[in-house]
Amino acid sequence: MKGKLGRGVALVGAGVGKFGAFPRKDSRDLFVEAFRELVASVDNKGFDPTEIEALFIGNYSSELFEHQGHLAPILADWVGLTPRAALRVEGACASGGIALRQGVLAVASGLYDVVLVGGVERMTALPTEAVTDTLATAGDVLYEFPAGFTFPGFYAAMATAYAARYGMPYEALMEVARKNHAHGALNDKAQFGMTIRAIMDRRLAKAREKGGPLPGWRDELDFLRDPGANPPVAWPLRLFDCSPITDGAAAVLVVAEELARRFTDRPLRVLGTGQASDACLYGRADLTSLRSAREAAAQAYTMAGVKPSGVKLAEVHDCFTIAEVLAVEDLGFFPSGQGWRAARDGATHRDGTIPVNTSGGLKAKGHPVGASGVAQVVELWKQMRGEAGPRQVGHDVDLALAHNVGGTGQTCVVHIFGRG
Ligand code: COA
DSSP: OOOSOSSOEEEEEEEEOOOBOOTTOOHHHHHHHHHHHHHHHSOSSOOOGGGOOEEEEEOSOHHHHHSOOOHHHHHHHHTTOTTSEEEEEOBTBTHHHHHHHHHHHHHHTTSOSEEEEEEEEEOTTSOHHHHHHHHHTTSOTTTTGGGTOOHHHHHHHHHHHHHHHHOOOTHHHHHHHHHHHHHHTTOTTOTTOSOHHHHHHHHHHHHHHHOSOOOOOOSHHHHHHOTTTSOEEETTEEGGGBOOOOEEEEEEEEEEGGGGGGTOSSOEEEEEEEEEEOOOGGGOSOSSSOHHHHHHHHHHHHHHTOOGGGOOEEEOOOSBHHHHHHHHHHTTSSOTTTTHHHHHHTTTSTTSSSOBOTTOHHHHHOOOHHHHHHHHHHHHHHHHTTOOGGGOOSSOOOEEEEEEEETTTTEEEEEEEEEO
């Protein structure tokens, strides 16, 4: 592998819809909403959406979630792109990230100059048990599924292995949830745009209305320790360790770097892209790190010619709180066995040394699985351009990274961006 793009590639537009549960919207409605924000984000240089030459769409399972196959041309039609090529990319929860990589490679190859990359998933039309079942097929249905593994179960196995090896107290995971909810509270697109304190206060208010004894929670940690408020889902992971079930979509506009300034004076450059695979969880010797994440990150760092210490902001795949702990180690921000301290000590907070998941992450912003990898990049776009509103980080973000995991890490894709 050469480890280089054939020509420079840039992002010149980005948009994300509101994340949440929307019984009256299907994937096309969600995608149109993200597309409209993207069109509005392209600086006023006379952008005509018909310049888009192809659509790459990340989506895990529209067939199972909403009984709609062959989604890409439908989305292309709904945003006025037919007869251009439209293609769906599937890599479980990394579908969005690998759709972006495919769009980047298509532009780098010289085939296209302007492509639209999107991600979408509509999950909430199914009951939780059916969503859990659908997601579990991203594991191995021959060896893992019959053993009763669900996604909370997979990541619970990683959390117990990590805690046993490195002496992590499980309460450290609560600090990841607290941080990401605090960030999500500043994001008007987040499914849970609330701090855990605000959720706790709302529950207290409801209990007060009903009359009867009030829970004695003093603070967020007290609330999270209470199995009534934060019940185990798959021990040791509890409700607030899990990302929610979400409907949502995101989109970015990818162009040849030499054309970027036709669209905006402030493009982002794609400095590095990496993707790797691994065996399913049952086949791995080590559950405390994702080999695919380390490999994808190494590829992206090498291509970009940067080190982890240069990264100023990261959106990482916190489908469960333990996943963020593994990510910040696999990406080289913290040594092995130390990542669990990062949220507790403030290092990954918005005002920390390496802010992680300023969008609220999958935990609080929400996790419409096929859209998440693209939505991460939309957050980097906003932060790098100083357009993140109340959650804008204080320092200059000239280098940022997105880390998107599929399944238990059978797929991982990492992108690194600089300013153009
Ligand atoms: N974190 C915090 N609160 C959550 C939550 C989450 N992940 N999911 C739901 N809630 C809250 C709801 O807002 C609701 O609160 P309210 O009573 O104050 O209104 C309450 O919990 C019950 O919501 P409900 O939708 O009935 O929850 P559920 O039990 O059906 O689902 C999970 C909860 C954790 C099982 C579900 O969110 C889940 O499966 N998450 C993991 C998804 C996943 O595996 N994604 C892929 C990762 S690789």
